[in-house]
Amino acid sequence: MISLLIGNGVVAGAIYALIALGFSVIYQTVKFFHFAHGVVYATGAYLAYSLVVLAGLNPVASFFFSVVLAGLIGVGIERLVYFPLRRQHAPNLVFLIASFGVFVFLQNLLQLVYGAQILTLRTGPVKPGHQVFGAVITDTQLLILGSSLALTVVLWLVVSHTKLGKAVRAVSDDRVAASVCGIYPEKVIQSSFFIGSALAGAAGILISLETNIEPTMGMSAILKGIIASIIGGIGSIPGALAGGLFLGIAENIGIWKIPAGWKDCIAFVILIVFLVFKPGGLFGASSNKTGM
Numbered sequence: 438m439i440s441l442l443i444g445n446g447v448v449a450g451a452i453y454a455l456i457a458l459g460f461s462v463i464y465q466t467v468k469f470f471h472f473a474h475g476v477v478y479a480t481g482a483y484l485a486y487s488l489v490v491l492a493g494l495n496p497v498a499s500f501f502f503s504v505v506l507a508g509l510i511g512v513g514i515e516r517l518v519y520f521p522l523r524r525q526h527a528p529n530l531v532f533l534i535a536s537f538g539v540f541v542f543l544q545n546l547l548q549l550v551y552g553a554q555i556l557t558l559r560t561g562p563v564k565p566g567h568q569v570f571g572a573v574i575t576d577t578q579l580l581i582l583g584s585s586l587a588l589t590v591v592l593w594l595v596v597s598h599t600k601l602g603k604a605v606r607a608v609s610d611d612r613v614a615a616s617v618c619g620i621y622p623e624k625v626i627q628s629s630f631f632i633g634s635a636l637a638g639a640a641g642i643l644i645s646l647e648t649n650i651e652p653t654m655g656m657s658a659i660l661k662g663i664i665a666s667i668i669g670g671i672g673s674i675p676g677a678l679a680g681g682l683f684l685g686i687a688e689n690i691g692i693w694k695i696p697a698g699w700k701d702c703i704a705f706v707i708l709i710v711f712l713v714f715k716p717g718g719l720f721g722a723s724s725n726k727t728g729m
Contacts (some may be wrong), residue, residue, distance in 0.1 A: 446688060450681045453682075455462040455637070456665070459662075460666050462633040463634075467626060474633065475518070476540045477510055480639060480655075481504065484502075507637060514539055559646060580643070650691055670717055678714055684704060
């Protein structure tokens with residue numbers, strides 16, 4: 438039983454990690470909580486549903502285009518909502534309220550277009566899983582784990598070994614100094630929103646292969662992503678991965694003896710414990726120099 442719970446926790450944690458990674462990339466450059474990140478996650482799932490189920494396109498190509506479109510939606514949010522506020526030097530509270538407004542607007546737009554009914558991207562018969570250390574892991578779960586790990590590695594390589602990654606770190610440290618050095622912060626911010634939103638879209642697509650799709654799925658996702666980011670240390674790529682896995686496993690083990698409805702409560706208890714005793718997260722501020 439415990440091995441099954443841990444297996445399910447690892448799969449859930451992989452999704453949390455992707456959401457946390459995208460959230461952290463954006464947070465590092467703009468320094469406010471991009472709450473609308475959650476609805477981009479949901480939009481990625483709906484885009485994949487539209488291309489695969491409604492349009493009948495190739496699943497692999499559909500998933501790729503859905504991820505790219507999710508990234509472009511994130512850039513659109515930044516340009517249409519956050520950029521005008523940034524030009525007016527609005528405080529972070531205004532950005533947070535605006536982000537929440539975008540979340541509500543897009544969530545209702547999804548419900549208007551697709552309806553409130555639960556949709557599914559899964560097709561064909563359910564295949565038996567594989568026995569791994571006493572737990573049953575399906576092909577879909579292996580795909581989720583492999584994709585999450587691959588995207589994490591790619592993001593780490595981009596941040597650590599490319600000019601864009603250096604520019605993101607420079608803008609994160611000091612936007613004015615970065616401008617003096619010839620870096621255009623607005624382009625870096627757009628790139629961060631594209632990368633972060635694409636990761637959120639990928640997470641939404643992957644989870645839609647395992648569970649159902651609904652307009653409100655983004656709320657729980659962004660909350661778990663933020664918690665995973667804080668647990669691992671906001672801005673740290675290894676921290677986001679560790680925080681997501683830690684949260685997913687802790688939630689699933691926690692409901693071993695208590696009802697499943699308490700899963701969200703477990704997540705927030707963990708958040709409070711970390712905020713009180715280790716606010717810097719598992720990897721702390723020092724990880725940001727190498728991880729982000």
